[in-house]
Amino acid sequence: MAIPIVFASLSEPKSYQSFLKMAKADLSEATAKILPILAAVHLEGDTALRKFTNQFDGIALESITLDPQSIKTKIPNNVAEAFLVAKANIETFHKAQMRQDWSIKVDGNTLGIKYTPVPSLAVYAPGGTALYPSSVLMGTIPAIIAGVKDIQLVTPPQKEGLPEILIWLAQILGIKRIVTVGGAQGIAAAAYGTESVPKSEFIVGPGNVYVAAAKSYLSGQGLIGIDSPAGPSEVCIIADETANPMWIACDMLSQAEHGEDSSAILLTTSKMLAEAVSKELEIAFQIRPKRLAMKQKAIYENSGILVFSKMEECIAFSNLLAPEHLEIQTKDPYFEFASIEHAGSVFLGRYSPVAMGDYISGTNHILPTAGGSRIYSSLGVDTFLKRVTYQEVTKESLNKLYPYVKLMSELEGLDEEHGTSVKVRYEENI
Template sequence: MPIPILSCDRNSKEKYSRFLSGAREDLTTATNRVLPILEEVRTKGDLALFSYTEKFDGIKLDKLTIDPKTIQTNIDSLTKEAFLRAKSNIEAFHNAQKRESWTKTIDGNRLGVKYTPVPSLAVYAPGGKALYPSSVLMGIIPAKIAGVPRIQLITPPQKEGIPEILIWLAQILEIDRIVTVGGAQGIAAAAYGTESVPKSEYIVGPGNAYVAAAKSYLSGQGLIGIDSPAGPSEVCIIADGEANPKWIACDMLSQAEHGEDSSAILLTTDQTLAVRVRNELEIAFVERPKRLAMKQKAIYENSAILVFPSMNDCIWFSNELAPEHLEIQTKDNDSVFSKIEHAGSVFLGPYSPVAMGDYISGTNHILPTARGSRIYSSLGVDTFLKRVTFQEVTKESLETLYPFVKLMSELEGLDEEHGTSVKVRTKETK
């Protein structure tokens, strides 16, 4: 049951429409299950957190938070070097995103924008097999650069203790505390605040369906800000006949490795490349059988190779797909990239696999999925900045512009108070 190779054009909707459905995890069941948990944390605070941690994690906690500065870690030098290199690159990239407040004179008045950071952030880090320390860097570094003053890490407790790598990262990133509560109850603690856990205004980071459901529900209630709604991991690759089929197959499988609901779409004009990539995928399944069933389901059921008549058709489809990750492996990558309108993060050239952005190059790997890049961007410094507009109107400008305000307020039926609030400041009332 190899990956399907589909010959398409822009009118072949019956062939490609299912890939444009914007796969998003159905959180209905998870939301129904987490609502009682959220309410109990809201009303009972720490007591609910202790109870749910014992129930779901099998751990009876003595306290809910730890100060990372008080814990000794023993991280090997090579691991430190890797994460410090990643930290340096991520900081350099995100430092370039800094915003400066500004003012401008418009029609005689002083107008401007003042940027202020969100006051607090919680970063969720899953535990167990789904340990993603790289996501801690991705969530915290842009927030620190934005100037967020209070940051805490939320992570489920482990029977063997909080992983040392998370503690060490919390130390080098200089965050306030680690909250040893996971799942929906950990999200609720950050959103509502409890006796031990300060409330956070924003929360980011990956998690299971219950974490996602809690974040989505609480965001909908206006209680927290969140990163863009998440769905399964995805990659789209635009490649021509000169691309390396083995490398493309590896890149497709790197997304399939995330889960059986992941997707990998290859767009090409070259039928020969399509067949060679399909063959390389089958070879890889034999040579690298780890998580085989999961990878095969992702590739066979959610992925495809689409062969279009022209490179412009490939670009068109990519823009329709608005993928989380987009790789471009063609003889003129910049020309193709210039026509890309929607993508979470783009990887140009044969030596730019998604894994580089996942870990070390410096761009952020917290990205919109499920066609979300049409309206959302990758996590960055802007995520944690609020734009406050201001104006200082001069007496002369108020006098000059009042007739227009009078007309417009009358047109909208708001002249009695809106119009009057300007009129009383003019010569007409003096």
């Protein structure tokens, strides 16, 4: 068996249409399963959280929330150093995103924008084999910079106790509490609030399909803000004949390592590169067998190599795909990057694998998936800032503009009150 290699053309949609659907996530089945859980948490609060934690995790909770500052932790020095370097890089990049209030004069009036943070945030951290402590940094640091005051960490309990790295991260980040409830019930606890868990206005972080379904559903109900609707992890790689096929194979497998539903797509104009990458994938399966079945399913069933006749078509297809991660490994990656319109995060050049952004470079790895980058952005400081517009109208401007307000309010049938609210001020001044 080998990864599919397709000779594609944008003028023949049948040659590539199936690849556009690979990374899409259907949450309908998961949503049906989590709705009773959400309803129970809403109605029963802590009682439901204890029941579901015992049912799904096999753990009888002594306490639903923990104060991370009250727990002693001892992290190996080399691990602490790695996370502290990542923390510093993430902070530097995200501090540069901070918005400034501003105002402008328009027709004699002062109009402006004041930025205010969302009041509270829950950062979800998966447990078990899907433990991603780096996501705690990614979800929390932009919020702190934005000025979010109340941040809680939501994570499933573990029979051997919470991972020490999560507690330590909560300590160094100043997270107020850890909610030891996972899955859809953990998301519901943060969205609705319970006797023990304060309500959060915003929820971010990766999770399984049930976590994704809960976030999407509750967001659709207007109960919470979320980073973006989540689907399986994905990478798209645009490469020419100068790229290293073994490196590309490694980058594709780094996404396949996330799960069997992950997607890795290579776009190239070189048949020789396509065949070489296919061979390198087979070699990798032989020499790196960890999670082999999962990686093979992701590569063989959800991934592919598309060979186009022109680099312009590779770029056009990538914009159609709107991938979560986009790598550009070409002779002049900035040239191709100039035409990229839709991508969660872009990695330019030979020495920029996705894993650098996942962990240490400083950009955020919480990204829109499943074509979401056509309308959503990567998580950042902006995610947690609201724009409050304001205006101060002068007496002179009101007098000048009232005739237009009169006409417009009459046209809309709102002149009796809308129009009058301006008219009474106008008449006072004439």
